[in-house]
């Protein structure tokens with residue numbers, strides 16, 4: 001067999017995305033030192049656009065060009081944050097999410113220049129976040145604070161805060177770890193207060209359906225537990241029919257006995273209506289559908305539709 005097997009990894013070009021793809025490259029080379037791994041940074045319309053994301057079609061703006069590069073054969077494996085894969089729009093035909101890497105920290109964090117936590121901030125303090133899930137849970141627990149929209153990658157958000165556009169920022173711990181800025185975190189929010197996004201802290205590998213080498217390599221890197229918890233969370237998201245601007249949260253965990261637990265939450269933007277559902281099951285799909293259905297029975301559809 002020829003000794004030069006090569007594979008091209010596609011990714012967005014932000015510092016966080018580049019760190020993610022470096023993890024994939026390192027894991028691949030650790031398992032298959034004979035591989036030649038090339039990283040191909042792709043710029044998406046979402047990266048170029050500085051206006052509100054909703055005007056670009058939401059999170060799909062970040063995946064469309066990446067999908068096209070994969071289908072065209074310009075890259076062989078794409079690295080995505082599961083959190084950014086729309087729940088209501090599967091990957092395009094001809095491609096597949098081949099595996100999920102072992103999950104990182106799922107929690108959200110506060111970055112505040114003086115190291116203060118949310119309880120110590122004065123009324124009206126401006127908290128930069130564009131996530132309806134974060135804004136709604138902020139309104140629920142810290143009604144004296146003012147969530148305001150922020151765009152751009154994590155590094156540019158931090159720069160805007162330093163320029164005085166926000167008093168604090170809410171960001172994912174996993175993202176801060178990836179760009180090496182955990183020392184900037186002033187508070188980590190517990191998952192029962194700030195329930196994480198579906199797929200938080202999880203990377204997915206997407207391949208062409210007929211690329212046996214890429215599929216084999218993606219499978220080598222995949223983590224079974226993460227696969228099961230992600231399947232449960234995304235089944236719930238699918239049942240709720242939410243899109244990227246829906247105030248939906250969900251966190252699955254696996255107990256020592258291998259049984260999965262899933263806590264789903266839907267919150268109105270003002271934080272005044274909170275729907276919670278928690279179930280346990282050993283089948284991820286059954287669990288996700290069960291929690292999703294329970295939230296629908298509680299009125300989740302009205303909240304999701306009213307939120308826009």
Ligand SMILES: NCc1[nH]cc(CCC(=O)O)c1CC(=O)O
Pocket residue numbers: 081082083084154170171172174175199200201202203
């Ligand atoms: N929406 C952007 C995004 N997508 C994934 C992460 C962080 C890592 C993750 O949770 O997978 C972030 C940044 C953030 O939310 O602060």
